[in-house]
Amino acid sequence: MSREMGRDDFVISARSVFLNKGNRQKFSLLTLIIISIVILSLEYFKSGPVNQIRMFTKDIIIKSSYAASVPFKSISNTYSTVVDHFKMYEEYEKLKKAERKKQNLMLENNFFKEENQRLKKLINEKNLYNDEFYITKVLLDQKSPYLRSLLINKGFKHGIKLGAAVRSGSYFIGKIVDSNYLTSRILLISDLNSKIPVIIEPGSISAILSGTGDHELGQIEYLPENINIEEGGIVYTSGSDGVISSGIPIGKIILENNMIKVDYFTDFTQINFVKVYYKK
């Protein structure tokens, strides 16, 4: 008897839970659960009008969620700004230290430059290179597996000579191989025909950097025998050809399939302006 009563109680409770609408409730729980299950089962239709309706609904919800999240984002941004303000003094101290260090390095650099010039004068060495350069716009970008060159809008009218070094930012990217009156052609170091004398640091190892046609990696050739090259070494121009000035960074050494390759610092696909060095 009591068991039957208990079962009845349970049924009454369950019924009231699922079907009764409480205060301020417009829908019964059962209705909403059925709607949810129907929506969930529609997830199986990945095409047709159901999918389009779903995409449309999602778009609306995402857009409105974005709009609704703007105040929270601004609160979070404000919090970050406040935290940044509190950290400002610390950051300022750090920057001050870094700036002082930078200035010291610059002064040291100037001292070495002047000392270098003085010593060159002592041994009567002529300065073959020049620091004068033009910033020029790249007119055309010739790309094929076998040809990597750029055409620029400066020629011998502007003092540009064959073999002049070309940089993108601080990095060496190639040399002038053809100089017209108003335009010139740059042969990029990634070109198959490019051979540049380089020096690998640490160790001051001289070698030749050959282009492979690949705009990301070059190859090191003519290395002295029994030389160990470590990955991560920096490749600079050696200046031993007497045309290109020495010490211009080119790339980083990587070892791939027992071959020594150079990962160029410059992205050759993103060059819009270059620096061409010329003689007065």
Next chain:
Amino acid sequence: MSIINKTYSKFLSIFPVVILFISVLSNSKYNFIYDENYLSFYISYVIIFFWSLKRPEYFGYGFIFFAGILNDVIQNNPLGISSVEYLLICVLTAFVRRRIILQNLMYDWVFFLISILIVGSINYIILVYIFNIPIVYNSLLLGLFATFLIYPIFAKILSWIDNIVQVSINDKKNQ
């Protein structure tokens, strides 16, 4: 009654709904990586459980359903799964409300564990066996356990909010 008081009172009456939607909209903020597992706090479970157990009149089931849909879109879950979960919590709490006369935090806490385990199992079964969406079981279990642990803290905070709302409602009635 001044406009400010009216607005304040109106805001307080919808405050639980606002908290629910904030928890759903900022769900991605409660995820942490612990021991190579994602540790997620299911704050929306806590809010829905608490309010539907203590004051079901505060928010309608329609809002809970909509919050579930919103959560699914944001989390890229199959649409409707969170609504089913949230409404299931409401079913369980409504059932408890009808069967238990005296409530205390300890009972609520234990019952919360049972509820989230049921909901978590249904979530796992639907996602893994019906939709073939891979879920890391450990992460789910860890998240549910973490949510269980933080329930008393949230229950205290939500009780405090509840008191404020109740005071405001009583003031309104007395005026």
